[in-house]
Amino acid sequence: MQNVDRGITGSSLAGSAILLEIGAEYGVIEFLQNSEVVDAAAASRSCGIKESVISAYLDSLSKAGIIEVLSPTAPATYKVGSNFEELINEVGYLSWALRACAPLINNAKEFSEHNEEAQAKYPRSGGLVARTSKWMGEKSFYPQPENAIVAMAPRKIVDLGSGSGGFLIRMLRKIPGSTGVGIDLSASATEQAVNAASDAGMSDRLQFVTAPIQVLVEDASLIKDADIIHAGFVMHDLLPAEEETLDALLRACCTHAIKGTLIIVDAIPVAQSNWEKPFAAAFNHLHNHFMSRRLLSEEEWTEKLFRAGFSNVRIEVLDHPGGRMLMASK
Known part of the structure; x- marks a missing residue:
């Protein structure tokens, strides 16, 4: 059995994780993702790590099968493997x-x-x-809400918990003429979002505000006239300590959005499918017993949304274990 290719195993995933985490600390992973051809000199310039160190790192990635050698002749050139994004x-x-x-x-x-x-x-x-959530999310929980929003072609999108702005920038690229408002508690994340919007040439279409999402209960001006309000893995931060505030926030979203469409992406505490069970249980345990958070079931979310004034609630299972997308409309 030693010579049988067993696909992804614990040891192969561990090896890949070690190398990719080193690359993340070097600051070179995004360069690899965005480059058709990679060499040590260019990668070194992109991240500021010594070329000799990056050269050895790229060699290890190629030996692990994570990137492919295009030319072994010095200076060696590489490209990412076909399964790079899946491995990330x-x-x-x-x-x-x-x-x-x-x-x-x-x-x-x-x-x-x-x-x-x-x-x-x-x-x-x-x-x-933020970084590890992005690695999980780009394939597991971002695509479904993004596709749903694009299909509705909204003119104004509000993102609660907007982080460094990536979600809104992707949405505005896909929906010409749309505008966006991002709200996040972190001043540093908001600064990154403002800079990212400028780099993307979208400063005139995007507004980012440093504030807790709870402010919308007292001042709903930021969500007024929104076609879509999106909240990705942020609502559970209000539970259980601020459940009344969460209920008031849901009512505000229902009242002030033009079409009253709210998309919540979050995790449920217990999943029934075998592929979901281990991670969903661990995610819930960490949030409940280490972070004092309470995750809501599909039934609890549905009841809250109906009480807030929404008349239609649809739930979709995400590729993220335990992840759910709730789409609520008037």
């Missing part, structure tokens, strides 16, 4: 679990004894959470 997606789950959530897992006993103090003492890295 698979590694994203492993990296989110064991790197982004490492402060929680490594201190599980302390969380069990002094939970509130441990949450303050061992915060997760926002940068790691």
Whole structure:
């Protein structure tokens, strides 16, 4: 059995994760993704790491089968393998679990004894959470809401928890004439979003605001006249401590959006399908017992949306285990 190709295994995924995580720390992964042909000198210039180090790194990636050699003659050139994006997606789950959530897992006993103090003492890295979530999301939970929004051709899109602005920029590229508003608690993420919008030539179509999404309960001006309001993995941050605020926020979204269309992408606490069960259970356990968050079931979300004034609620299963897209309209 030693010579049989067994496809993706724990050891092959671990090896890929090590190399891709090193590349992420070097800052070279996006360069690889966006380049048809790669050489060590160009990659070194893109990330600021010494060329000799990048040369050795690219050689290891090629030996792992992650990138392909185009020309072995110095300077060697490479291109990413056909399964590179799929591998990024698979590694994203492993990296989110064991790197982004490492402060929680490594201190599980302390969380069990002094939970509130441990949450303050061992915060997760926002940068790691964002990057590993992106690696998971680009194939697992971004495409479905993006396709749904494009099909509706909205003129104004509001993104709650807009981060560094990637979602809105992609939407506006696909929907000519549309405008967008992004709201995020992080000032640094908002600054990145403003810069990204400028780089994309969309500053006149995009507005990014640093604020908690809860402000919309008292001042709904940012969502007024929106065709689509999108909330990706952000609503559960209000539960259970701010459940009344969540209910008021849902009512505000229903009242102030022109078409009253709200798209929520979030996780459910328990999944029934075998392919979903392990990750969904772990995701729920971490959020419930380490972050003091409560995830809602499909039935609980449906009830809340109906109570908020929406008359139609449709639910779709995402490729992300435990992930659901809820589309609510008047």
